[in-house]
Amino acid sequence: MTDTTLQAPAVACRGVHKSFGSGDTRLHVLRGVDLEARYGELTFLLGPSGSGKTTLLSVIAGLLKQDAGSVTVLGRDLARLHNGEAALFRLRNVGFVFQQFNLIPALTAAENAAVPLLAAGWKRKEATERAKGVLADLGMAHRAGVLPNKLSGGEQQRVAFARALIQDPKLVICDEPTSALDGPTGRHVVELLRKVALSPDRAVLIVTHDVRILDFADRVTEISDGLIQRVESRKGAH
Amino acid sequence: MKPLGEAGLRYIAWQMLTGDRPKYLGLVLAIAFSTFLMSHQMSIFAGLLDRTRSQIRDVQDARIWVMDPKTQYVDEVRALSFQDLYYVRGIEGVEWAVPLFKGITRAKSADGTFRNSILMGLDDATLVGMPQKFLAGDWRALQSPRSIAIDRVGYEYFFPGQPYATGQEMEMGARVVRVAAVVDASPPFVNLPVVYARYSEALGMVGGERRQLSFILCKPRAGVSETELCRRIQAAAGLKAQTAEEFGWDTIWYYVRNTGIPINFGITIAIALMVGALVSGQTFSLFILENMKYFGALKAIGVTSSRIVGMIVMQALIVLAIGYSLGIAMTALFFELTKNNLDLRGFRLMPEIMLLTGGVVFVVVLTATILSVRRVVVADPAVVFRG
Numbered sequence: 077m078t079d080t081t082l083q084a085p086a087v088a089c090r091g092v093h094k095s096f097g098s099g100d101t102r103l104h105v106l107r108g109v110d111l112e113a114r115y116g117e118l119t120f121l122l123g124p125s126g127s128g129k130t131t132l133l134s135v136i137a138g139l140l141k142q143d144a145g146s147v148t149v150l151g152r153d154l155a156r157l158h159n160g161e162a163a164l165f166r167l168r169n170v171g172f173v174f175q176q177f178n179l180i181p182a183l184t185a186a187e188n189a190a191v192p193l194l195a196a197g198w199k200r201k202e203a204t205e206r207a208k209g210v211l212a213d214l215g216m217a218h219r220a221g222v223l224p225n226k227l228s229g230g231e232q233q234r235v236a237f238a239r240a241l242i243q244d245p246k247l248v249i250c251d252e253p254t255s256a257l258d259g260p261t262g263r264h265v266v267e268l269l270r271k272v273a274l275s276p277d278r279a280v281l282i283v284t285h286d287v288r289i290l291d292f293a294d295r296v297t298e299i300s301d302g303l304i305q306r307v308e309s310r311k312g313a314h
Numbered sequence: 315m316k317p318l319g320e321a322g323l324r325y326i327a328w329q330m331l332t333g334d335r336p337k338y339l340g341l342v343l344a345i346a347f348s349t350f351l352m353s354h355q356m357s358i359f360a361g362l363l364d365r366t367r368s369q370i371r372d373v374q375d376a377r378i379w380v381m382d383p384k385t386q387y388v389d390e391v392r393a394l395s396f397q398d399l400y401y402v403r404g405i406e407g408v409e410w411a412v413p414l415f416k417g418i419t420r421a422k423s424a425d426g427t428f429r430n431s432i433l434m435g436l437d438d439a440t441l442v443g444m445p446q447k448f449l450a451g452d453w454r455a456l457q458s459p460r461s462i463a464i465d466r467v468g469y470e471y472f473f474p475g476q477p478y479a480t481g482q483e484m485e486m487g488a489r490v491v492r493v494a495a496v497v498d499a500s501p502p503f504v505n506l507p508v509v510y511a512r513y514s515e516a517l518g519m520v521g522g523e524r525r526q527l528s529f530i531l532c533k534p535r536a537g538v539s540e541t542e543l544c545r546r547i548q549a550a551a552g553l554k555a556q557t558a559e560e561f562g563w564d565t566i567w568y569y570v571r572n573t574g575i576p577i578n579f580g581i582t583i584a585i586a587l588m589v590g591a592l593v594s595g596q597t598f599s600l601f602i603l604e605n606m607k608y609f610g611a612l613k614a615i616g617v618t619s620s621r622i623v624g625m626i627v628m629q630a631l632i633v634l635a636i637g638y639s640l641g642i643a644m645t646a647l648f649f650e651l652t653k654n655n656l657d658l659r660g661f662r663l664m665p666e667i668m669l670l671t672g673g674v675v676f677v678v679v680l681t682a683t684i685l686s687v688r689r690v691v692v693a694d695p696a697v698v699f700r701g
Contacts, residue, residue: 133699134699137614139698159618159619163617163618166615166616167615167616167617172614172615172698174611174614174699175699178607178608178610178611180326180330180333180611181334182329182330182332182333182334183326183329183333191326191612193322195612195615195616195617195621196322198322199321200322200325203322239615251699283699
C-alpha cells in the first residue's frame with residue numbers, strides 16, 4: 077500500500093441509506109450516513125441501542141448492501157463485489173471482533189485464532205503455529221491449548237483479537253468489544269487493542285456505547301436515529 | 315473462484331460436530347435406533363411373509379404346481395382327483411407329474427406330548443418334495459412302512475434335549491409311526507412341526523375327505539418352458555398351474571391382503587421412521603441453531619455460504635454414516651445372536667432391506683439438513699453483530 081493510498085480514508089461512507097421491510101412497516105435505519113475511519117486511527121462509533129450502529133457496521137463489513145450512497149472500504153466499493161468476492165475481500169483484509177467473541181467451543185484458543193488462516197487454505201499445523209505466535213504477543217502463550225469455556229472473559233477477548241489480527245488485516249472492526257467485560261478489564265483490553273492493532277497502515281473501527289473507553293479514541297463519531305450527529309477528532313490526545 | 319481451505323473447514327466442521335458430545339451422541343443414536351427399528355421390523359416382516367411360502371420353496375425338484383382353479387394360497391386347498399393327475403401326466407410337454415398331499419394332523423410322542431403338525435405326503439416312488447438336508451437318517455428310510463421324517467422344530471419339541479437320532483415312535487393321527495429321518499425344513503408361517511411321509515402313509519394319518527390330493531407337482535420336458543407348460547395345463551385340464559415362484563408370491567400376497575400383518579408392521583415401521591425423523595431432525599436442527607452464531611462468525615470472517623453449506627452437509631453425512639452403520643450392525647447382531655433360536659428361523663437382514671433403510675434414513679437426514687441449511691443461508695448475516 078502506497079503513502080498516497082494511505083492518505084485516503086480506510087472506510088468512507090457517503091450518504092448511506094438502508095431500510096428494512098416495505099410499505100407501512102418499512103423501517104429507515106440509516107438515513108444518509110457519512111462516516112470516515114482513517115489509517116493509523118482508532119475510530120469509535122458511538123450511539124444508543126437502535127441508532128443504526130449494527131446496520132452501519134454490517135454495511136461496512138459487506139454483509140449488507142446499502143440501498144443508496146457509497147461505501148468504500150480499503151479503496152474498494154463493496155456494493156460492486158459479488159457475495160463470493162466480498163467474502164474473499166473480508167477474509168484477506170478485514171479482521172472482526174464480535175461482541176460475544178463467538179469463539180467456537182470445540183476449538184482450542186490457538187485453533188480459534190487460526191480460523192481465518194484455515195479458511196484461507198493454510199495447513200492446520202502452520203496456521204496453529206502462527207496463531208500461537210499472535211497469542212503470545214497478546215500474553216496468551218500459556219493458554220493456547222485451552223478451550224474457550226476454560227478461559228476468562230478477558231482471555232476470550234484476547235483470543236478474539238488474535239483471530240481478528242492473524243491475517244494482518246488493513247481494517248479491524250470491533251463490535252462492542254468491552255460490553256462483556258468489567259470496567260478495568262475493558263480498559264485494559266482496549267489499551268491492548270490500541271497497542272497491538274493500531275499501526276500506520278491499519279484502521280480500527282470500534283462500535284460501542286461504553287463511554288468508559290472513550291479516552292482511547294482518535295476519532296469519535298456519534299450516530300443517532302440513523303444520522304451522524306457529531307464527529308470529533310481527538311488525534312494527539314494520547 | 316477457487317475454493318479455499320476446504321481441509322481447514324472440514325476440520326472445523328468435524329470439531330464443531332464431535333466437540334458437542336451429548337448432541338453428537340444424541341444425533342448418532344437417534345439415527346442408529348431409527349435404523350435398527352426400521353431394518354429389524356422390516357426384516358421380521360419380510361421373514362414372516364417369506365415363511366408363508368416355505369413349503370413351496372422346500373420342493374426343489376418340481377417347478378410347477380397344479381391345483382384347484384380357485385386355490386389362492388398354499389395353506390388352503392381343495393383336493394384334486396387322481397384322474398386329474400393322470401390327465402396332467404398325459405399333457406404334451408410334461409416330463410413327469412406326482413401327487414402331493416398337504417394337511418394338518420395331530421402328532422403325539424410316547425410321553426403324551428402332542429401338537430398339531432403340518433403333514434406332507436410325498437409321492438411313494440420318487441419322494442419329490444423331500445427337503446434336501448438331513449440331520450439324521452436319510453430319504454431311503456422313508457421307504458419302510460409307517461416311517462416319517464420330522465423337521466428340527468418337531469424333533470426338538472417332541473424329544474427335547476435329545477441328540478438328532480432315528481427310531482423313536484410317535485402317533486400321527488390314529489397311526490403309530492417311527493421317526494426315520496430328521497430334516498432341516500424351512501420354517502413355516504405358523505411355527506408348527508413339519509412331518510414328511512410317503513403319500514400312501516400320509517393318507518392313513520389323517521381322516522376326513524375322500525379325496526386327499528392337494529397338489530400335483532410336475533416338471534416340463536426339455537425345450538418346454540415352465541410358463542408354456544402352465545398355459546397348456548390350464549387350457550387342457552382346466553386346473554390352475556403356476557410356477558413355484560408365482561405360487562409363492564401369490565401366497566405371500568394372500569397374507570398381505572388378508573391378514574393384519576402388513577398393517578401392524580407398517581405402523582411399527584412408520585412409527586420408527588417418524589420417531590427417528592423427528593428426533594434426528596430436531597436434534598440436527600437444534601445443533602445447527604445453536605451453532606448459528608459460529609456459522610455467522612465464519613460468514614463474517616469471509617467463509618461463503620456455499621462453503622458453510624458444505625460444512626453442514628459434511629456433518630450430516632458423518633452422523634448419517636455412523637448412525638446408519640451402528641443401526642445396521644445392531645440389527646445384524648440381533649439376527650446373528652438369534653440364528654439358533656428355532657422360533658426365529660428364517661428371519662435375517664436382507665441386502666434389500668439394508669438398502670431400503672439406508673435410503674429412508676438418507677432422505678430423513680437430507681430433509682433435516684436442507685431445512686437447517688436453509689436457516690443458515692437465509693439468516694440475516696448481521697446476526698453475528700447482535701449480542
